[in-house]
Amino acid sequence: QQQVKQSPQSLIVQKGGISIINCAYENTAFDYFPWYQQFPGKGPALLIAIRPDVSEKKEGRFTISFNKSAKQFSLHIMDSQPGDSATYFCAANPRSSNTGKLIFGQGTTLQVKP
């Protein structure tokens, strides 16, 4: 079954703190794992992405950690800012699909308090 489970559903962090969002998948047929950020009234926008042959990818304050054996990956937001308050979705592309199809997690609503 192709599914991506995301947690927590919501997260409140103080400004300057670290936000951590976790995702897990149930089969090994995924080979691309992007994270999308969505602000109210807007469509999702790509934040950062990783391939399974890499254990970590960092772009500015955003880092993806990938654990292939555990079938888990997580997003870390360092020095969280109020402007980071949004909904975050992890996603995965099924290798077998040969298409751009993305399976999304349920989303995490992040609130960063000033």
Place this chain on the structure above:
Amino acid sequence: EAGVAQSPRYKIIEKRQSVAFWCNPISGHATLYWYQQILGQGPKLLIQFQNNGVVDDSQLPKDRFSAERLKGVDSTLKIQPAKLEDSAVYLCASSFTGVGTDTQYFGPGTRLTVL
């Protein structure tokens, strides 16, 4: 560069009525996607077009949903007849090639409320 355009932004209809959504992708993008995003959930792919051909419509409820992409550019998604459970945001996205690692650019979505 202009982003993905969608219209209308909001639509309210009665159940059993029909509705249509329009999407104009980023210029030059061969691949167009329609996603359904129910409140509190992640987007779910309904259909993917490569130019004007369908690549994946496995999750499209074909008894009531239809989509077309004429001339490989604009696309229309139609629901006929609508049900209460169709209330959602319908997102259109486009990408340059359609391969798995290609970035998908999303439009602002159309929020549909079925009463």
